[in-house]
Amino acid sequence: MTDFLLSLLKWFLITPALFCIVGTVCSFIKYEAWWVRGFDFPRIQMLVLILFSACLVYFFNEYPIVRYVLWASLFIALCFHCWVIFPYSPIASKNVKNAENVTEKTLKVSILVSNVLMYNRETNKLKVLIERENPDIVFMVETDHWWADQMEYLKKEYPYHLLKPIDNTYGLLFYSKKEPTKLNFNYYVQDDVPSIVATFKLDKNSEETFDFYGIHPRPPAPKEAKTSIPRDAELVMVGKEIEKKDNPTIVAGDFNDVAWSHTSRLFRRLGNLLDPRIGRGMYSTFHADYAILRWPLDHVFHSDEFQIIEIKKLEHVGSDHFPIFINLAYIPQEKHTQEEPEVEKDDEEEAKKKLEKAHLDDTSSL
Template sequence: MLDFFLSILKWLLIGPALFCLIGTVFSFIKNESWWVRGFDFPRIQMLVIIVFSAVLLYFFNEVVLVKYILWAALFVALCFHSWVIFPYSPLASKNVKNAENVTENTLNISVLVSNVLMHNRETQKLKSLIKRENPDIVFMVETDHWWAEQMEYLKEEYPYQLLKPIDNTYGLLFYSKKEPTKLDFNYYVQDDVPSIIATFKLDKDSKETFDFYGIHPRPPAPEEAKTSIPRDAELVMVGKEIEKKDNPTIVAGDFNDVAWSHTSRLFRRLGNLLDPRIGRGMYSTFHADYALLRWPLDHIFHSDEFQVIEIKKLEHVGSDHFPIFINLAYIPKEKHTQEEPEPEKDDEEEAKKKVKKAQLDNTTAL
């Protein structure tokens, strides 16, 4: 009887290994179903499970051939996931340089992004972070009317505001110390999911301007969207818009996607955007309450006129997301000295297909 239970236990231990192998295979499938795209997220977790499973297989002797086949498959999966997440380790080369010789005359822009969790009521924690970091721009998502009321005090230090509190978890609150020449909402895919587009002078005495995009697309999840089509379409539409304008740009928000996913990399290539986390770390912002289930969902990408003064994940504010902060120096003379993402030949066609699918989905919904 003991041997029987031990045998069952060993087979149960193989389950996580099979799960990771299936997830690895799905990484190569361009299917938008939420449960398929969900495998894009837990790369680190799958990497740990693969190593753990490979060790456990040493004690699995019932079917030796099966053991060696699994070992081989796990090794391939291990190499793949390591390759995917390696750029987000401090061992990789930095995608964005550290800004050097920064002085009080250096033009810079600092941004704080926070998904507040709509039903979270611990406002004081976020207020304290805003006061301490003193960013030029505060961008908050998942904000309802209650959150808008709680943040009214910001108008004293942040006179330029664009507020869209909504009770559907897609509300946005935007606050800026810098005066915009343009500040407006956009609805790329769905009329209940807004985004922000703004243009600012880097300094009141400067002619130099930059664009800021604040986004929070709908996630692929059973209670939100059955597929990743709405999210994917919004990302590629923003990327295409940035490409056409060719202006210094910062894009920030909760993308409901990880930086290493196919769609995020397509978005970066379309907009020629850099990722300041590459070579520095993952800065995993979600889930704030579960350290073992955490990955980077909140992002700040930018064009190559900027270099990093500081980037950091901030403390817990009662939300399921950590806020993220960045301070960027504007150094246009070093444009094109940083490694921009290389476009691929099928990018334009793929972007068109994603947008068309979203348009068809909206037409069907009507």
């Protein structure tokens, strides 16, 4: 009996290794089930677990060939995860240049994005950050009517606003100092999940404008959506809408997706958008309370007319997300001097399939 239990324990030692291998394989599968897409998120966590699993496999001596196969598989998985997250390390090449020679005459736009957590009641922390950073645009998601009442004071300093408080965790509050020429809601996929679609003047004394999209798609999670289809479809629709325009563009919000996922990269290629975190860091915004379970869910992507003045993850505001702040300089004369995402030949076909799965077509949002 003792030998049996010892043998069983040794087989148990390889369970974490099998989990890592299966999770890595799931990264290559374009299946939309929430539990499959969930493996897109924890890349750093998988790296740590792979190293731990490799140590456990050392003690598995029942079948040496199994041990060596597991080690080889774990090494391949380790290389893959390193390859995925390497662009988000400070030693990688920057996707967006640092803006140089910025003066008072340089056209700029600063944005603060915050998923406030609808049940969070610590408004003062966020109010302090808004006052300190003084952004041109404040975009809050997961806001209900209580949050709208608490932020009523912002209307004095932010004369242009669009508010959609909803008690389903998909409410939006949008405030801007910049004058809009268009400021609307859009419901790309589901009629209870709004998005912001707007066009703003970069400066009151300038005719230059930029498009802004503020989104918070439904995540693939057991209590939200059993698949990633609604989220993927919304990202594809926004990307294709941007593709048809030729205006400077910024897309911000809680994407409920990591920047390195297949869908996020497809979205960037469709919209020809840059990721300012590449070469600078992950700026992981979720989960604010658990460092071991943290990855970047809140994003700001933009077209190549913009360069970075500043980007930073802000302090804890009582939510499960950290806010993120970005300040961009508008430098159109250097357009096409930054590394734009390369369009792949099957992108349009894949986008079409994602919309078909959501029972949408290419023009339903336009």
